[in-house]
Amino acid sequence: MCGIAGMVLRDGVGCSDPAQIVEKMITALAHRGPDDQGIWIDPQRRIFLGHRRLSIIDLSQSGHQPMMSSDQRYVISYNGELYNYKEIREQLSQNEPGLSWRSNSDTEVMLEAIRVWGLPNALRRFVGMFAFALWDIERQVLFLARDRLGEKPLYYGWLGSAFCFASELKALKRTPGWTTDLDNESVSLFFRYGFVPAPKSIFKNIQKLEPGCCLELTAPEIRTRSFPQRKKYWDLPVSGNQVQLQSADHRYQDIESNLERLLLQSVKRQLVADVPVGAFLSGGVDSSSVVAFAQELSPRRVQTYTVSFHEKAYSEGQYARAVAQYLGTDHTELYVTAGDAIDVVPQLPEIYDEPLSDPSQIPTFLVSRLASRYVKVCLSGDGGDELFGGYNRHMWGPRFPKWFGWLPASGRRRFADAALDLWGRNTPPAMGRLQKVGDVFPAANPREAYLALITHWKYEEHLLTKDGDLATLQPPWDSSCDPRRSMMRTDTSWYLPDDILVKLDRASMAVSLETRVPFLDHDLVEFASQIPVAANFGLMRGKRLLRRVLHKRLPKHLVDRPKMGFGLPIDDWLRGPLRDWVEDLISPHRLSQHGLLQREAIERKWLQHLSRERDWSIPLWDVLIFQAWYEKHGQ
Numbered sequence: 001m002c003g004i005a006g007m008v009l010r011d012g013v014g015c016s017d018p019a020q021i022v023e024k025m026i027t028a029l030a031h032r033g034p035d036d037q038g039i040w041i042d043p044q045r046r047i048f049l050g051h052r053r054l055s056i057i058d059l060s061q062s063g064h065q066p067m068m069s070s071d072q073r074y075v076i077s078y079n080g081e082l083y084n085y086k087e088i089r090e091q092l093s094q095n096e097p098g099l100s101w102r103s104n105s106d107t108e109v110m111l112e113a114i115r116v117w118g119l120p121n122a123l124r125r126f127v128g129m130f131a132f133a134l135w136d137i138e139r140q141v142l143f144l145a146r147d148r149l150g151e152k153p154l155y156y157g158w159l160g161s162a163f164c165f166a167s168e169l170k171a172l173k174r175t176p177g178w179t180t181d182l183d184n185e186s187v188s189l190f191f192r193y194g195f196v197p198a199p200k201s202i203f204k205n206i207q208k209l210e211p212g213c214c215l216e217l218t219a220p221e222i223r224t225r226s227f228p229q230r231k232k233y234w235d236l237p238v239s240g241n242q243v244q245l246q247s248a249d250h251r252y253q254d255i256e257s258n259l260e261r262l263l264l265q266s267v268k269r270q271l272v273a274d275v276p277v278g279a280f281l282s283g284g285v286d287s288s289s290v291v292a293f294a295q296e297l298s299p300r301r302v303q304t305y306t307v308s309f310h311e312k313a314y315s316e317g318q319y320a321r322a323v324a325q326y327l328g329t330d331h332t333e334l335y336v337t338a339g340d341a342i343d344v345v346p347q348l349p350e351i352y353d354e355p356l357s358d359p360s361q362i363p364t365f366l367v368s369r370l371a372s373r374y375v376k377v378c379l380s381g382d383g384g385d386e387l388f389g390g391y392n393r394h395m396w397g398p399r400f401p402k403w404f405g406w407l408p409a410s411g412r413r414r415f416a417d418a419a420l421d422l423w424g425r426n427t428p429p430a431m432g433r434l435q436k437v438g439d440v441f442p443a444a445n446p447r448e449a450y451l452a453l454i455t456h457w458k459y460e461e462h463l464l465t466k467d468g469d470l471a472t473l474q475p476p477w478d479s480s481c482d483p484r485r486s487m488m489r490t491d492t493s494w495y496l497p498d499d500i501l502v503k504l505d506r507a508s509m510a511v512s513l514e515t516r517v518p519f520l521d522h523d524l525v526e527f528a529s530q531i532p533v534a535a536n537f538g539l540m541r542g543k544r545l546l547r548r549v550l551h552k553r554l555p556k557h558l559v560d561r562p563k564m565g566f567g568l569p570i571d572d573w574l575r576g577p578l579r580d581w582v583e584d585l586i587s588p589h590r591l592s593q594h595g596l597l598q599r600e601a602i603e604r605k606w607l608q609h610l611s612r613e614r615d616w617s618i619p620l621w622d623v624l625i626f627q628a629w630y631e632k633h634g635q
Contacts, residue, residue, distance in 0.1 A: 007047070009162050025172070034052075036053035057081070058274065062105060067105075074115060079131045085109040089109045092113060096116065129147045129151035131146045131209070147212070150212075153505060157227075162175065169353045182204065187626075190357070191623075193456065202634075215228050215231075236526075263518065289381065293553075307366050349633065352506050355626050357625045358503050365510065368513050372511040382519065383520045385491070394537075397487060504517070574620060590627060590631075602620075602623055
């Protein structure tokens with residue numbers, strides 16, 4: 001796990017001391033790679049590659065980057081892990097018996113695979129998480145590539161006379177051509193969904209490379225300062241070729257055994273490291289599955305980490321302890337208080353230099369910081385909900401249009417308002433999510449229901465002042481398959497890479513901890529995408545197939561319990577210990593600094609939240625995160 005940055009200069013266009021600029025860029029990424037750094041400059045001084053290293057595999061200087069291929073044609077700056085590098089290395093050695101390896105690093109294996117097979121074929125063979133910049137010296141072409149599911153980030157764009165790229169925006173801000181012009185549509189998208197989806201970024205002229213994409217910047221594009229075309233080398237399989245269920249008592253047997261085999265294979269690959277490896281353990285199905293397989297494969301007790309809350313409605317600590325005790329892991333638990341959250345909140349704009357509104361970013365950072373005291377790598381259970389139908393919206397979202405579609409739209413709206421009045425006032429924290437159900441009643445079809453469930457600020461609430469709501473970019477939707485599968489596919493390609501994985505990457509990298517996500521091995525993802533919906537959904541909950549696999553390793557009472565999620569009592573904290581921070585950020589003076597938001601819309605929600613008439617913690621958190629972020633990055 002590392003940080004990468006660099007720049008390509010236009011022909012005949014100068015840049016004062018570009019090497020010093022790249023030095024500043026990688027210095028801004030020191031948290032991603034505190035162990036080593038390097039810069040490579042081509043002889044014509046047209047391209048500059050920078051790298052910060054977090055040493056995980058081959059801790060020696062042999063793994064130093066940027067690294068050049070054996071034929072001196074390619075140079076790479078690479079962030080991530082290639083989990084099947086040993087298999088690829090063996091294949092390359094068999095194909096070229098005279099190949100002399102200079103290191104034991106996966107970086108060198110990646111380079112030689114590209115040299116022998118070419119970039120497109122090599123990308124299809126790679127199993128892992130990565131974002132890299134590759135310079136072809138012979139053709140004078142820059143390639144940027146990102147892993148299939150989007151675990152590792154990569155930003156790029158033209159800044160002045162240079163095409164620049166980096167793992168995080170904070171590195172791009174060190175370039176002379178940097179501007180703070182916000183992209184108005186991205187602002188709209190953020191308040192609609194709580195994140196800025198790729199390929200957009202919050203800033204104009206800066207884009208994010210999408211998951212499973214490769215970008216090629218050629219000499220003509222460099223000369224004309226053009227944006228290069230992105231090409232998809234991988235995408236989620238279509239839903240038509242489903243795994244066939246067997247009949248009678250054995251209908252799940254083959255699917256279960258294949259899922260078990262693929263998950264075991266993925267965890268085994270991701271345990272490989274030259275440093276200690278631990279695991280996050282919340283006590284839920286996903287993290288418990290990863291830890292169970294890790295402990296099964298490990299010759300020693302796996303180190304597991306969790307955060308707990310004094311508020312029992314939000315705490316899964318007791319379940320994590322029970323799972324750890326049953327599996328025999330070396331478990332460490334941290335209790336989180338409101339004071340701990342308050343201490344983290346001012347750090348969020350520095351950790352997330354693009355606004356991200358997900359309150360679980362706080363416990364994610366806290367558990368990452370806890371784990372980083374003991375290990376350099378942690379396994380995470382992220383991705384299980386998206387692949388196996390674990391969100392409540394997967395279970396209930398498609399049902400509301402079916403149940404209430406016979407009512408006229410006006411009747412559905414009145415029913416929704418009555419439901420909100422019933423559920424909104426004086427509900428316990430764990431029941432606050434029921435408010436969202438009221439928004440689903442007016443939906444005429446599953447796609448509208450899904451949009452209602454994931455939308456934070458609706459267009460008709462008139463939050464934005466500048467140019468209105470410009471959020472034209474819509475989540476992908478496959479109308480040809482079961483609505484539950486459509487929701488899962490959209491979450492996997494939209495919500496997962498731009499919210500969940502961003503949250504995980506920035507929180508862990510802020511404390512120089514590498515996180516690995518076994519559920520996102522692409523072989524496992526491709527298999528999961530073909531599992532029939534019936535195999536994942538029972539009468540009242542999803543992830544049925546994954547639960548059946550976990551039942552073989554944990555008692556049912558630790559597996560079959562209601563989903564809680566990795567949340568915080570943010571609704572009560574906003575009314576209590578965070579209230580001064582809230583009212584300061586939404587004061588007329590602070591809101592007037594950018595003039596983007598309507599004060600009346602925010603005040604209305606804040607007063608309703610204070611009085612407990614509604615739980616508006618999520619849309620209010622959007623505003624607070626944006627305000628805090630803007631004051632650090634947007635001015």
